[in-house]
Amino acid sequence: MNETEMKDNIYEPANINEKNEKDAKELGLYIHIPFCKSKCYYCDFNSYASKNDIIPEYCEALEKEIEYYDNIVNKNKYRVKSIYIGGGTPSYLPSEYITKVLKKCRKVFDVEENAEITIEANPGTLSQEKLVEYKDSGINRLSIGLQAWQDRLLVELGRVHTCEEFVENLLAAKKVGFNNINVDLIFGLPGQSLKDWFETLDNVTKMRITHLSCYSLKVEEGTALDKKIRNGEVEYPDEDIDREMYHSTIATLKNKGFIHYEISNFSKPGFESRHNLIYWNLEPYIGIGAGAHSYFERTRYNNEEVPERYISQISNGRIPKKNIEVLALQDNISEYMILGLRLTKGIRIDEFNQKFEKDLFDLYGKKIENLIKRGLISIQNGYLKLTDIGLDLANQVFVEFI
Ligand code: SF4
Secondary structure (H helix, E strand, O other): OOHHHHHHHHHOHHHOOOOOOOOOEEEEEEEEEOEOOOOOOOOOOOOEOOOHHHHHHHHHHHHHHHHHHHHOOOOOOEEEEEEEEEEOOHHHOOHHHHHHHHHHHHHHOOEEEEEEEEEEEOOOOOOHHHHHHHHHOOOOEEEEEEEOOOHHHHHHHOOOOOHHHHHHHHHHHHHHOOOOEEEEEEEOOOOOOHHHHHHHHHHHHHOOOOEEEEEEOOOOOOOHHHHHHHOOOOOOOOHHHHHHHHHHHHHHHHHOOOEEEEOOEEEOOOOOOHHHHHHHOOOOEEEEOOOOEEEEOOEEEEEOOOHHHHHHHHHOOOOOEEEEEEOOHHHHHHHHHHHHOOEOOOEEHHHHHHHHOOOHHHHHHHHHHHHHHOOOEEEEOOEEEEOHHHHHOHHHHHHHHO
16 A cells, blocks of 8 residues: 555545555456357367257356455455457357356456457357357457468368358457457468468458457367378478468568567557456466466466366365465566567566566576577667567567566
């Protein structure tokens, strides 16, 4: 408490318990919906096809877990600035479940009136009725997983929708009034040419969306795609083409008025993802649902991953938290560096010094000097940031701060 606040409390005792909007910390909520129509070949997320029968119990468990935070999160101290309903495919669920979960969030947490509320959706799962219900329940941002424009590539990825369904769903969303829409895309796919990728970028941006996430394909061990590559059914993506695609993405999207604000994320001015910025700025968030991760009051933990076990623990009155780790100051600093450097503007040096009451150069002077010599980072206008080469080799930079 600073001097002015103390004075306020002395002379206006009635204000002691009043919520002070200026002082409340911002908090993000993540809600995990682990159900999908089918499993995509490249996917290693905590998501399941053919578990539809447990959807009602799972959503009840979500509501119970949210209630648990009533006693944990002080409404006077934290206000929720973003809610992200991710998965899985949240739009696969009947929308009334989503409405109920959001209602519960509003009951338990102090959700800002203009909070960013995002739901992830896959083409083919959105209808006019669903979109209207989303809007009515306060959802104001959609994140649609298209991945590629070409149907033949969607088939190769095991996606169960067509590009036409994407176009239909996007137009329906706009008609209902959604004007903040992200589209997820993947490049570096087996069989994807530069021409395919340009066609994808071109056509998607023509649809006047506000945000694009463009990730390079990562072949995760144990996925169906990994097996196909090992069996020689599919060729491993070409590294050089992958990098060429990444560089041309940055140039193309900049030309189209997008800001490249994070390694893989692009937005129209003012449409950066508020929710993801919470992660990259190392601000607190609470994850609800199977496998969801939280970072709250310097403590990291995650929930039980298997939905059935998550449900049974909640029904038995147990909170399914595990891997609880109170981060030491040095861990927090490391995370702040690694996450903050993902942002293209980088880390504001004086903000770092103030936040941790330590001098960035006392801590990392030698490493920073070395990385600058290697051309991977630079200092510009008081920010420490990745260079263009550093964007390609970000992991080599991050490892220095672990
Ligand atoms: S829709 Fe998303 S979460 Fe579901 S299987 Fe495909 S990639 Fe995984």
